[in-house]
Amino acid sequence: MNEENLVYLQNNLKYLGFGEQLNAALKESITNAPQDFNLQSPTIEMQDPAKRYEPGFGDKVSYVLNFSKSKETDMYFFNSYEATLKKADITDLISQTFYINKGKGVTAKESFNLLSGRAVNKDVVLKSGEKANLWLKLDFAEKIDGKYAMKNFGEKYGFDLSATIDRFMIADLEKPGFKDQLMKSLQRGNVHEVSFSKDGRETKGFVAANPQYKTLDFYDAGMKSVYSKAVDQKQVAGEAVIQEPEVVIEAKKGRGR
Incomplete structure (x- = not known):
């Protein structure tokens, strides 16, 4: 087993918000040397900010992490994970696959926020190779190859x-x-x-x-x-208070975090 590779992957998990609870299972899987494998995280109950739900009845999220072995070496790579959300007030499950690039990507908590309908700000590398800062948000009205489309809003x-x-x-x-x-x-x-x-x-x-x-x-x-x-807005000297335009926003499913 490649010990250096194991430590690298364990650091990936920690950086991406999965902690150390999967370290033992990760080591065991790499020791068995399959071509690819996945790890199932325990179901996590997310904290309710308004404390409207008793413990055990809040939003719950779980993850399946996907790994594969290099065809040329004994190194393994953390390729992606599937996050699944069960909201407290909705019976249907919501799932999305998030891809990892060299140990970087959407964190576990950020995936929960995205599945909850909120936007996340990330530094990303575009297909052109350029770096960009984008706000990301899932589009629950559109799917591409079985996954929700991802809207993005850049500086422009x-x-x-x-x-x-x-x-x-x-x-x-x-x-x-x-x-x-x-x-x-x-x-x-x-x-x-x-x-x-x-x-x-x-x-x-x-x-x-x-x-x-x-x-x-x-x-x-x-x-x-x-x-x-x-909500009250600040009055700037010599200027009128900016009023937001009327927009039609789809009713949010469930509640926020």
Whole structure:
């Protein structure tokens, strides 16, 4: 067995958010030297931000990780994984395959966020070889080769997360480090707990990035959607408050994270 290759793959799993719980199974599989194999992760219950569900009744996600052996050497490669989501309020399972390139790709938590209908910001390498920063979002209305199509929104699309956050009356943005933490969380596709102003009153809730419509998605403390146009926006001296255009957005299935 190639010990260096094993350590490399274990580091891949850790970096991609699968932790160390599959390390023993990975070592055993490589020792047996099959041409390819897969590893099944335990089912993970995701934390409910609004704590509406008792333990055991929240969203659950599981993963099947796919490995193959080089045809020329004894090295193995982590090629892809299939993530499957069972939402607390929906009976159907939602699955998608995510590909890994040299140990990099969509992380386990990011795959959960994508399957939950949110967008994730990633640095990617295009087929042309160029590097790009893109917002990725699954299109549940279209499938290609049995997998959901992946929408992407690049810099030219015009979504500026930092500027968008600054438009809204979100509490604590002036505190050192708060905005940076918020941005990193939203870029990973999370819903983040914040306090924001609505109709002149501060309310506690959650927020997620919505690059497709160049805005933020707001939720109340119970994860019920709050229209972003109803959230108070900052008045810039000498300028009118920017009002968002009316858009038709498909009703979200389930709830966010």
